[in-house]
Each structure stands twice: as structure tokens, then as C-alpha cells.
Amino acid sequence: MEKIKIAIVEDSKILQERFAEGFNIDKTFKVTGKYSNGESIINSLDKMNRYDLPDIILMDIEMPKKNGIATTAEIKEKYPDIDIMMLTVFEDDSKIFESIKAGASGYILKDEPFEVIIDSVKELYNGGAPISQSIARKVLALIGNKSEMEKSKFAESKNPVDPEFILSKRELELLDELVKGGSYTSIAKDLFLSPHTVKTHIKNIYKKLHIHTRAEAVRARLGKL
Amino acid sequence: MEKIKIAIVEDSKILQERFAEGFNIDKTFKVTGKYSNGESIINSLDKMNRYDLPDIILMDIEMPKKNGIATTAEIKEKYPDIDIMMLTVFEDDSKIFESIKAGASGYILKDEPFEVIIDSVKELYNGGAPISQSIARKVLALIGNKSEMEKSKFAESKNPVDPEFILSKRELELLDELVKGGSYTSIAKDLFLSPHTVKTHIKNIYKKLHIHTRAEAVRARLGKL
DNA sequence: TTATCAATACCCCACTCGGGGCATTTTTAA
DNA sequence: TTAAAAATGCCCCGAGTGGGGTATTGATAA
Numbered sequence: 355m356e357k358i359k360i361a362i363v364e365d366s367k368i369l370q371e372r373f374a375e376g377f378n379i380d381k382t383f384k385v386t387g388k389y390s391n392g393e394s395i396i397n398s399l400d401k402m403n404r405y406d407l408p409d410i411i412l413m414d415i416e417m418p419k420k421n422g423i424a425t426t427a428e429i430k431e432k433y434p435d436i437d438i439m440m441l442t443v444f445e446d447d448s449k450i451f452e453s454i455k456a457g458a459s460g461y462i463l464k465d466e467p468f469e470v471i472i473d474s475v476k477e478l479y480n481g482g483a484p485i486s487q488s489i490a491r492k493v494l495a496l497i498g499n500k501s502e503m504e505k506s507k508f509a510e511s512k513n514p515v516d517p518e519f520i521l522s523k524r525e526l527e528l529l530d531e532l533v534k535g536g537s538y539t540s541i542a543k544d545l546f547l548s549p550h551t552v553k554t555h556i557k558n559i560y561k562k563l564h565i566h567t568r569a570e571a572v573r574a575r576l577g578k579l
Numbered sequence: 580m581e582k583i584k585i586a587i588v589e590d591s592k593i594l595q596e597r598f599a600e601g602f603n604i605d606k607t608f609k610v611t612g613k614y615s616n617g618e619s620i621i622n623s624l625d626k627m628n629r630y631d632l633p634d635i636i637l638m639d640i641e642m643p644k645k646n647g648i649a650t651t652a653e654i655k656e657k658y659p660d661i662d663i664m665m666l667t668v669f670e671d672d673s674k675i676f677e678s679i680k681a682g683a684s685g686y687i688l689k690d691e692p693f694e695v696i697i698d699s700v701k702e703l704y705n706g707g708a709p710i711s712q713s714i715a716r717k718v719l720a721l722i723g724n725k726s727e728m729e730k731s732k733f734a735e736s737k738n739p740v741d742p743e744f745i746l747s748k749r750e751l752e753l754l755d756e757l758v759k760g761g762s763y764t765s766i767a768k769d770l771f772l773s774p775h776t777v778k779t780h781i782k783n784i785y786k787k788l789h790i791h792t793r794a795e796a797v798r799a800r801l802g803k804l
Numbered sequence: 805t806t807a808t809c810a811a812t813a814c815c816c817c818a819c820t821c822g823g824g825g826c827a828t829t830t831t832t833a834a
Numbered sequence: 835t836t837a838a839a840a841a842t843g844c845c846c847c848g849a850g851t852g853g854g855g856t857a858t859t860g861a862t863a864a
Binding site: 805806807808809810811812813814815816817818819820821822823824825826827828829830831832833834 | 835836837838839840841842843844845846847848849850851852853854855856857858859860861862863864
Binding site for chain 1: 839840841842843844845
């Protein structure tokens with residue numbers, strides 16, 4: 355079966371070689387390229403056939419000529435099918451958060467045993483999101499903190515008719531389509547429903563929010579009712 | 580050395596016994612209690628010496644008499660040092676998100692091999708946040724989605740088609756009526772115009788803003804286009 | 805002074821919307 | 835287990851909307 359193609363982006367030559375050797379020993383992988391900075395990996399990808407693009411990129415964060423986060427963002431935009439796993443010493447929240455925002459699907463600390471790194475790459479390839487345990491704890495805290503922010507925003511706004519709290523998940527979905535300017539017919543197509551179903555949902559939404567027009571629906575969704 | 584004290588909250592008696600047996604075999608753990616619902620674990624904790632509180636609770640989500648999420652929230656509030664790991668079949672985003680918000684530090688799917696569950700509990704005890712891989716991918720997406728919202732808020736401030744600078748005074752007046760939900764007929768009455776006049780103004784507004792629907796008109800006026 | 809723009813008004817046509825109502829199935833919560 | 839809620843779907847009817855077009859008058863800018 356075909357080997358998992360990996361590219362390594364790491365400014366330390368020693369680590370580059372070490373990772374490359376480690377992955378090449380394992381018959382599951384093929385290291386297709388080694389790069390020292392963000393610029394060079396992007397230039398290389400831009401010149402490749404789609405065929406030869408790596409499945410996975412191991413990305414350091416601290417590098418010259420475009421750091422790992424900015425590089426991740428650009429690569430994910432251009433080549434969304436490539437999975438990127440950050441491989442770094444950083445544990446601070448902002449680097450973690452910036453990496454995930456940039457589109458990284460894994461975040462592993464460099465000091466993990468190599469076997470763990472290999473297993474992580476396999477998990478990534480299989481659709482998982484390997485994260486070093488201490489990082490995972492921080493990631494959960496990020497979500498927990500953001501929900502605290504959401505709570506405080508709600509308390510602040512004191513918006514008594516915020517659709518978020520009144521409407522069901524499906525209704526919100528439909529409301530968002532309506533806000534974008536969709537007609538019953540076009541919304542039905544987008545969501546694989548009957549136009550009649552869309553219409554009934556919209557009627558229910560209007561009833562729950564005590565409104566009668568699209569304009570009011572849009573304002574309600576945008577918190578301007 | 581002292582064993583890791585575990586409590587199991589699971590409404591299926593069969594699974595309760597299975598987990599208890601599995602952990603008791605491993606010399607690292609001591610199962611201190613088995614509960615069938617949220618109420619009973621909370622009542623039990625409330626009666627315990629601090630000494631005997633478990634280090635870790637494995638929490639099912641779907642249970643009678645207080646589900647796992649609400650139970651988690653209450654326990655984390657009362658006993659913040661207890662780590663809670665959700666053990667469930669659910670993979671939908673809302674359950675994951677609610678669990679994390681409630682304070683869970685781990686989220687493992689029940690169909691994982693038992694060895695994985697044991698390793699997960701050890702990682703949890705050591706300060707990690709074990710998450711099944713497919714769940715981890717969703718968790719990262721949750722963070723990614725929230726950053727999309729941040730992006731759109733940023734874009735707000737750079738509105739390139741602000742009606743204030745494109746439309747005439749009269750047109751703005753009419754647009755405001757439209758935003759309020761007025762029909763051609765009602766706007767005409769309010770502004771002492773003919774409905775035909777209102778319609779022509781609206782047509783001109785749509786043309787200037789490059790839009791085609793009321794929803795877009797409202798969003799444009801509210802700076803959300 | 806003249807051209808352009810804004811404001812006002814009218815008509816045609818096809819399509820969409822909002823409110824009324826009802827029904828069945830699936831999911832969720834108690 | 836059961837009731838309630840959510841989701842889906844259908845029909846009728848009157849009112850409303852958006853796009854096409856045209857015309858006249860007053861205000862504004864060059």
C-alpha cells in the first residue's frame with residue numbers, strides 16, 4: 355500500500371535529519387522533503403504536481419523567513435487537504451490558539467518520545483487530532499474560557515430576544531440562510547429540504563421572535579431588534 | 580504508593596461491573612464507588628470526608644435523575660480538584676462542547692479498547708486531557724469556528740459599502756423604513772409618497788449597493804454586508 | 805446656461821412571501 | 835415509557851416584492 359508522504363519543516367538541521375531517519379525506518383512513511391523555513395516549503399509545494407504533495411506536514415513554529423503559524427495558514431488556504439501537525443517546544447496559550455486558528459490539526463511537543471510522534475502522525479492520517487496531553491488540557495481550558503466570555507456577553511447585552519437562546523439548532527440554521535438573502539426555494543436547495551418545510555420553519559421562527567417580516571428577522575439575528 | 584481512587588457513574592449495571600473489574604485488576608487503581616445516576620454520586624460525595632473523595636470520576640452522559648453534564652458542572656463547582664472524564668457514545672458537537680463547558684477534562688468514546696481507557700485515566704491523573712481522536716478533531720474545529728466569528732467582527736469595521744456614503748438623504752430615509760420592516764405601502768403612507776415612488780427609490784438603492792434582497796439591504800444598513 | 809442628478813410617479817409581469825391551516829414521523833425530555 | 839417538542843411536508847389565498855421599462859419636474863454642479 356502507498357506510504358504516507360511527510361514533509362518536515364524544521365530549522366534545526368540535526369532535528370531534521372533525526373526526524374527524517376526515524377520516519378524512513380518505519381515502512382509506513384516516506385519523507386518527501388525537508389525544509390528549514392516556511393518560505394521554502396511553500397515555494398516547493400507551489401511547484402509540485404498535486405500528485406506529489408505530502409499528506410502531512412510536520413511544522414516547527416519558530417523559524418526564520420515566515421514562522422510556522424503563518425505558513426500553516428497559507429498552506430491550509432492553498433492546499434486544504436494537507437494535514438499539518440505542529441511540532442514545537444511551546445506551551446503558551448497564544449501559540450496553541452494561533453496554531454489551531456491557522457488550521458493545524460495536531461500539536462505535539464518536541465520532547466515526546468519518538469514513538470509517540472510516530473503514532474501521532476498515524477492518528478492524524480486517520481482523521482484524528484493528536485495533541486500532547488498538557489496541551490490538550492490547555493485547549494479545553496480555552497474552550498471553557500470562551501464559554502465564560504459568551505456568558506458575560508449575554509449578560510451584558512441583556513438581549514431578551516436573542517435567537518440563539520430561543521430557536522432550535524435547525525431554526526438558527528434556516529434563519530442564517532434567510533439573513534444571507536435566501537429565498538424559500540434557494541434555502542430549500544441548500545439544505546436539502548422541501549420549500550414547504552423551509553416556509554414552515556420560517557413561520558415558526560417569526561412566531562417565536564414575535565416578528566412579521568424578513569427585515570425584522572435579520573435585525574433580530576444581528577442583535578438589533 | 581497510594582492508588583488512584585476512581586468513581587464510576589454509569590446507568591448500565593453491566594458496564595459498571597465491567598469497568599470496575601477492569602480497573603481493580605490494575606494495581607494502580609482503586610474503584611471507590613459505583614453509581615447509576617448523577618444524583619447518587621453527588622449525594623455520596625456530599626457525605627464523604629475530603630480524604631475519601633475520588634481523584635477521578637468516569638461520567639456517562641445519558642442517565643436518569645440528572646444527566647452527566649449537569650452533574651459534572653455541579654461536582655466541579657463543589658469539588659474542583661476532582662478530575663472528570665466523560666465516557667460516552669456521543670460524538671455530536673453540542674454534547675462535547677457542553678461537557679467541556681461543564682468542566683470535563685477528558686472525553687473518551689465508550690467503544691475504545693479498555694487498555695486505551697486505562698491509559699486515558701492515567702493521563703488524566705497526570706494532568707493531561709485525554710480525548711478520543713475523532714473528538715479531538717471536533718474540539719479543534721470548535722476553536723477554529725469561534726475564530727471565524729472573530730474574523731467577521733473585524734471585517735465589520737472595514738465596511739466598503741456603507742450606505743451613508745453612497746445613498747442620498749432621501750434614499751437613506753427610505754432604507755431606514757425598510758430596515759424597520761415597512762412595506763412599500765406602509766412606507767409610502769409614513770412619508771407621504773406614492774408606493775410607486777417608494778418602489779423606485781428601493782430599486783435605485785439596490786442598484787447602488789449591488790444587492791437584490793431586503794435581507795441584504797438590512798445587513799448593508801447595519802454594516803454587516 | 806446646460807447637462808446631470810435627484811425626486812417623484814406610473815405600468816407590466818412573474819415570482820415570492822406571510823398567514824392561515826393541517827398531518828406524519830422522529831427526536832428529546834421527563 | 836410516554837408526552838412533548840422538533841422536524842418535515844403539504845395546500846390555499848391574498849398581499850407583497852423585484853426587475854424590466856418610461857416620463858416629468860426641480861435641484862445641483864460644471
